[in-house]
Amino acid sequence: MGLQATGRIHALFDPQQVTERFRKREFVLELADNPRYPQFVQFQLTGDRCESLDGFQVGEEVRVEFSLRGREWTSPKGDVRYFNSLDVWTLERTGAGGADSFGDEPPPPSDDDIPF
Secondary structure (H helix, E strand, C coil), X not given: CCEEEEEEEEEECCCEECCCCXXXXXXXXXECXXXXXXXXXXXXXXXXXXXXXXXXXXXXEEEEEEXXXXXXXXXXXXCEEEEEEEEEXXXXXCCCCCEEECCCCCCCCCCCCCCC
16 A cells, blocks of 8 residues: 655646656655645646646645655665655545555556656
């Protein structure tokens, strides 16, 4: 089972073709668990899931189910860095509206992921 979050869409970005085989689309949710200090958290959809954001707009309340992924990357100079991503596999409107679910399994790891 993955993690869940509910929030308001704060920003939507266009899909990015990162490599020939890897495509992603990012968006930001405003999580207002503490309204005085809202958190702005970036999530991503990958591959065919990128189009799932097409029907959504800034300001909509949504619930996401996602997996937390992390990877180690060594630069050509030998510097080691670590990167995290929140990969969404279920996205649905809260309240009135439908759900866009991508299946019961989180996205598989990809060797094509690059560190940004």
